[in-house]
Amino acid sequence: MNRAESPLLEIRQLSVFYSGLQVLWEVSLFINRGEIVTLLGANGAGKTTLVQSVFGLTKDRKGQIFFEGTEITGLPAFEMIKRGLALVPEKRELFPKMTVEENLELGGFSKREGIVAPEEIFKFFPILKERKKQLAGTLSGGEQQMLAIARALIPKPAMLVLDEPSLGLSPLIVSSVLDAIKKLNQEGLSILLVEQNVQHALEMSHRGYILETGRIVKGGSSSDLLHDDQVQAAYLGT
Ligand SMILES: Nc1ncnc2c1ncn2[C@@H]1O[C@H](COP(=O)(O)OP(=O)(O)O)[C@@H](O)[C@H]1O
Ligand SMILES: [Mg+2]
Numbered sequence: 001m002n003r004a005e006s007p008l009l010e011i012r013q014l015s016v017f018y019s020g021l022q023v024l025w026e027v028s029l030f031i032n033r034g035e036i037v038t039l040l041g042a043n044g045a046g047k048t049t050l051v052q053s054v055f056g057l058t059k060d061r062k063g064q065i066f067f068e069g070t071e072i073t074g075l076p077a078f079e080m081i082k083r084g085l086a087l088v089p090e091k092r093e094l095f096p097k098m099t100v101e102e103n104l105e106l107g108g109f110s111k112r113e114g115i116v117a118p119e120e121i122f123k124f125f126p127i128l129k130e131r132k133k134q135l136a137g138t139l140s141g142g143e144q145q146m147l148a149i150a151r152a153l154i155p156k157p158a159m160l161v162l163d164e165p166s167l168g169l170s171p172l173i174v175s176s177v178l179d180a181i182k183k184l185n186q187e188g189l190s191i192l193l194v195e196q197n198v199q200h201a202l203e204m205s206h207r208g209y210i211l212e213t214g215r216i217v218k219g220g221s222s223s224d225l226l227h228d229d230q231v232q233a234a235y236l237g238t
Helices: 047-054 077-083 100-107 118-122 126-130 141-153 171-186 198-204 222-226 229-236
Strands: 009-018 021-031 036-040 060-067 085-088 159-163 190-195 207-212 215-221
Touching: 009 047, 021 036, 021 047, 021 060, 021 190, 021 215, 036 171, 036 198, 047 060, 047 085, 047 159, 047 190, 077 085, 085 141, 100 118, 100 141, 118 126, 118 141, 126 141, 141 159, 141 171, 171 190, 171 198, 190 198, 198 222, 198 229, 207 222, 215 222, 222 229
Parallel strands: 036 190, 036 207, 085 159, 159 190
Antiparallel strands: 009 021, 009 060, 207 215
C-alpha cells in the first residue's frame, strides 16, 4: 500500500491486558485523512485503554498501529508527536500552577516542523487569549478542556485523538467544545473522538465505531449508526 491509499491511522487486531486480564479483544479500526471518526462505548468498555495503547501507554498488548502507512507500534509518545499524531488525554494533564500561556509553550516542547504560534491557536479559542495570564488551575472546566486541545495543536499535528473531551462539562459547554472540534476538522485536522454524547458526536462525525466490553460490535457511517435500532435502544434512549 502506498501512503496516499492507506488510512491515516490504522489499528490492527489490538488486544490489551491488565495483570493478565484481557480488556480489548482484537480491535481493528481506521481513520482516513480528513475524517472525524467517533468511538462510542459505555464506561469501562475500553475506550481509554484503546487510545492509550495507540500512544504506547499500555504495557501488555498485541497488535499493530500504523500511521500514514508506516508501523508506529510501541514508538515513544514524542516520536508520535513528531510524526503528526497528538493526544488530548481524558485527564487533560494541564499544569494547574502555570498560566495559559506557559501551558501552551510546553506544548511546543517536542517540536516538529511547522509549529504553530499560540497567536494562531487563539483564533480558535479566543477565550484563552483573554485569559492567557491566568493560572490553568483556575479556569472553568470547559476552558481547561479548550486549553488541553489548544496545547495539543501547538506541534501542528495532522491528527488529534480526543479522549472524552466533554467529560464533566455542562451541556452548554459540551456544545461549544464539540463545535470547536468540528471547526478544527473543517480546517483539515483528522480526528478520532471518544465520546459519550452519542447524538452530538455522531451528528458531527463521518463514521463511528461501537466498543462493547472490549470488542468492536458495530462500525459504519454516522448516519447509519444514528438510525440503527440497536444503537438507538442502547445509546440514544429511543
Ligand atoms: N490501569 C488499569 N489496571 C487495571 N484495569 C484497568 C486499568 N485501566 C482500566 N482498567 C479496566 O479496563 C477496562 C476498560 O477501562 P477503560 O479503558 O478506562 O474504559 P473506558 O475508557 O471505556 O471507560 C475497565 O474494566 C477498567 O476497570
Ligand atoms: Mg475512558
